[in-house]
Amino acid sequence: MSPAALSWPSGLPLTTWVWIIEGLVALLLAWVAIRFRRPQGRRRENPLRNRAVRASLLIAVGAVAFVVVFWRGPWWFDSAHIRSRALQPADGVVITGFRTGLVALAAGIIAGAGLYYTHRSHLHTVSKDREQADLTREGQVTGRYVEAIKLLASDKIHERLGGIYSLERIMRDSGKDSATVVEVLAAYVRTSLDKHVEARSVIDPDSAAAGPVTVLKPLKEPVRAALNVLGRNTAQRNRRPDLRSIKTGGRDLSEADLRGAWMTKAQLTDAHLRGAKLQEAILEDAVLAGAQLEKADLTRANLKGAWMQDAHMLKAVLRYAKLTEATLNKAKLPYADLTGADLTGAELKGANLFHADLTTVRLIRADLKHATLTMADLEKTDLTETEGLTAEQIHQAKVYTSTNLPPDIAGDPQVRARIAQCEAARAAGEEPPTGGR
Structure with a gap:
């Protein structure tokens, strides 16, 4: 086979x-x-x-x-x-x-x-x-976005609020659309604040002798909501809303959330920003003359070249803020926290720094002529190149051996005595007495 x-x-x-x-x-x-x-x-x-x-x-x-x-x-x-x-x-x-x-x-x-x-x-x-x-989701997001924009343009406040929070939800659900939403909300805030509203002066019958009182128009709820959404987004995603050159327009922005906002050259003269959240905000060359910034948080804010003459900053937080070449003449900064701030080339003529914390502050070429430093904390502060500084000012402050002083002031007998007094109080765990006593 x-x-x-x-x-x-x-x-x-x-x-x-x-x-x-x-x-x-x-x-x-x-x-x-x-x-x-x-x-x-x-x-x-x-x-x-x-x-x-x-x-x-x-x-x-x-x-x-x-x-x-x-x-x-x-x-x-x-x-x-x-x-x-x-x-x-x-x-x-x-x-x-x-x-x-x-x-x-x-x-x-x-x-x-x-x-x-x-x-x-x-x-x-x-x-x-x-x-x-993904295509279905994008289609749904697009539909939601269109509806939110329609609500944002509504004349009814509750519908505008709904549109703003819908945009926030889109921003959370779709990361690639978050930048667009931030731009839309920032544009909404800019256009809303650019509508000028004059502040009104009224006379309170109970205090007529005190003269007229300025009354600002409260910030509309949709605008405040948009600012809050932008502030939350900045904290979570580090996307800065573009609010350059905005104007307050006579509105009250107290406690507004402006964290990380890009506000270069913003016109904020006499702005009411009490308790506002301005951490890491960019306020280069902004005008804040006479602004009310009591208890405002400006931690790590960029205020380079800002005009802040006569600004009211009682207990304001300016830790590690950049204030180079800023104008702070006659600014009120009692009890303000300026730890680690950079005030290189800043003007502080006649500024009130009563009890301010100036620990490790950079004051190179800063002008402190006639500034009040009573009980200001100058620990580890470099004052060797400061302009307009006198021994009398240092004698009123809390000054320590770690404070770098100009040679002529460091050799002053009263200054040496004040340093010894402050060091002794710190060793005893006590507050130094008011300067001059």
């Missing part, structure tokens, strides 16, 4: 099966050729760059290789024990065992390929579903 005389369980000779498979492979190659033939007027495409073509060719080659190995494999792997002609039953057992193992191996490979294809199809489906979900 020759190898060509062997047959599969269907009864067809093995050579017939080879011809059938070769015919199928030829048809597959013909399909590939037709599928990727070059259309007229189009650039020829290399079919081998197509993943389906490569897979089809691989399957065709694999099928041919399988048939050849199935047919001649037993003699290639065990020719010493299998006769080429006149096969015996023992030879058939070896051939059948080899071919059965080969079929099992092929079945395993096909099953593995099927699992791999299923896995890839699943990943592709998941990716498509995710893309569709």
Whole structure:
């Protein structure tokens, strides 16, 4: 019995099966050729760059290789024990065992390929579903955004408030839209504050002798809400709302949330900002003359070149604020916290710094002529290059051995005595007595 005389369980000779498979492979190659033939007027495409073509060719080659190995494999792997002609039953057992193992191996490979294809199809489906979900979400966000803008333009206060908080929700849900929402709300605040409203002067019947009292128009709730949303967003995402060159327009901005706001050259003359949150706000070259900033928090704010003459800053927090070249003449800063602030080149002529904390403050070339330093804390403060400073001013302050003083003032007997007095009080855990006593 020759190898060509062997047959599969269907009864067809093995050579017939080879011809059938070769015919199928030829048809597959013909399909590939037709599928990727070059259309007229189009650039020829290399079919081998197509993943389906490569897979089809691989399957065709694999099928041919399988048939050849199935047919001649037993003699290639065990020719010493299998006769080429006149096969015996023992030879058939070896051939059948080899071919059965080969079929099992092929079945395993096909099953593995099927699992791999299923896995890839699943990943592709998941990716498509995710893309569709993202598109759906973006469509929903766009719809919500349009509705929120419509509400923001409403004449009714509750609808404007709804629009503002809807925009805040969009800002939280869609990070890539947060910058746009910040710009919209900042523009809303700017346009609302730019509408000038004159402050009114009225006379209180109970205190008519005191003269007229200035009454500011309260900040509208939607504008305050927009400022609060911008302040919360700045704290969470560090996105600065653009409020450059805004004007208060006679409105009361007490306790307004302006954290991180970009307010370069803002016109805030006589602004009422009591208790306002202005941490890390940019107020370069802003005009704050006569502004009411009692208990306002300006920690790490940038006030470079700001005009703050006659500003009222009782108990204001200016820790590590940048006040280089700022004008603070006659500013009221009693009990203000200026720890670590940079006042290089600042003007503080006639400023009231009663009980102010000036620990580690930089006062290089700062002008302190006629400034009140009574009980001001000057621990670790560098005053060596300060202008307009006198021994009498230092004698009124809380001054320590860590304070860097100009040589002429450091050698003053009263100043040395004051330093010893303050050091002794600190060692005893007590507050130094008021200067001059």
